[in-house]
Amino acid sequence: MVELAFSTNAYTRHSLPEAVRRIADHGYTGVELLGDDPHAYFPEFGDDDRAALLETLEETDLAVSNVNANTAMGYYDDAPPSSFFEPSVIRADDEAREWRVEYTKRAIDLAETVGSPAVCLASGRPLPGTMPEAAREYLHQSLREILDYAEPRGVDVGIEFEPELLIENTEEVLALIDELGRDSLGVNLDVGHAAVYGEDVAESIRASAGSITGVHLEDIVGGRRGKHYHRIPGEGDLDFRAIFDALEDVGYDGFATLELYTYPDEPDRAAREAYAELEAYV
Template identity: 70%
Template sequence: MVDLAFSTNAYTQFGLPEAIRRVSDHGYGGVEILADTPHAYLPQFDEADRNSLASALDETGIEVANINANTVTGYYDDAPPSSFFDPTIITADDDERAWRIEYTKDAIDLAETVGAPAVCVATGRPLPGNPPEQAREYLLRSLDEITDYAEAAGVDVGIEFEPELLVECTDEVLELIDDVGSDALGVNLDIGHAAVYGEDPAESVRKCAENITGVHLEDIAGGRRGKHYHLIPGEGDLDFESVFDALDDVGYDGFATMELYTYPDAPDRAAAEAYTFLEEHVR
């Protein structure tokens, strides 16, 4: 049976322990931890931070659904306020790519510590001077190292595809999983990303089936081929009933995580309204 979780990336105006408490107060069974500033930017996430995290989890009894290591805005002093992926596991600079590999390993360590089943990571964009063919070679090398580490830790790694990234759709992520050949590698399936690419999200669920390490939920205005802007369920045009039917059909029994970072000024409203809209699908 699917359970609902909520990502702390909507609560960037709060510290991580308070974000966890607020997610729990809204009835969610799970919380996704943002492995980036201002919550758990791993190079600066010290013992005191880890103790505060452990206390918040013990106090609420909430489970950690996933460690979201898609972005590393904390790497920069002047990062833009939008999603920022670089440096990535496909970055052409060897030192920066190695840094990102180690960062992902640190996210795996955090997942193991808090009992999270998975870490998600995005591929990033093939930037000028790094054509897709070369970027994919970097990706394969990076994932060989990351998945070896993940297998030893007993943590899954979910690639989150997204339009305009190197891996941007269902077929591409499944091809990547086959090419890497690790039992630890799967897909963190964001249904909104599938829709924006032009796919049927429910069909994407069925295609991914046993490879799903986690699910991200948000609504999209315009449905398939709509604009990539995360909305509270019910404010866009996605068919959530078909998505949950598909999750049930493939036997997925993990967390479906609301990812509503687009509501930094109203995260409690977003969390409450999303839960009210979706809870009938997980009863």
């Protein structure tokens, strides 16, 4: 049976332990950890931070659904408020690309420590001067190194597709999984990303059967081909009954994680109302 988790990336005005405690207070059985500033930016996430997190997880009895390593905003001193993916695993600059590979390995270390089944990673977008064909080669190289590190540690890697990235839809992520041929590589399926690309979300889930490492949930105004802005379920047009039916049809029994980073000023309301809207499905 699918269980509900909530991502700490809605609680960026709070410390990581406080975010975990607040999520537990709203009835969730799982929590996704933001592998980035201000929660677990790995170059600065030390032994004391790790110990405090483990103590809080034990105190709240929350399972970790995923370590979200899509972004590394802490890399920049002046990062804009909107998330982006640089330096990415497809960056042509060898040093920057290797930095991101090593960063993802630290996310895998945290996943192993807290018992998370997976980490998620976005491909990034090809920058000017890097043709998509070359970017794809960089992606393959990076993923092979990441998977070589993840597999002995029992951690899966889920690629999260998103419109305008190198890997931006269901067909492309499944082709990538087939090309790499590694059982530990899958898709972290964000239902809103499928919708705004123009896909039928339920069909995206069914096509991904057996490859889903995790699920991100949010609502989208406009549904298919709507605008990419994460809303509290019930405030948009996605059919969550159809989404959960599709997850049941493919035998997915992991966590579905609410990703509502768009509510930093009122994360408790977002967590509370999302749970109330979706608890009937799980």
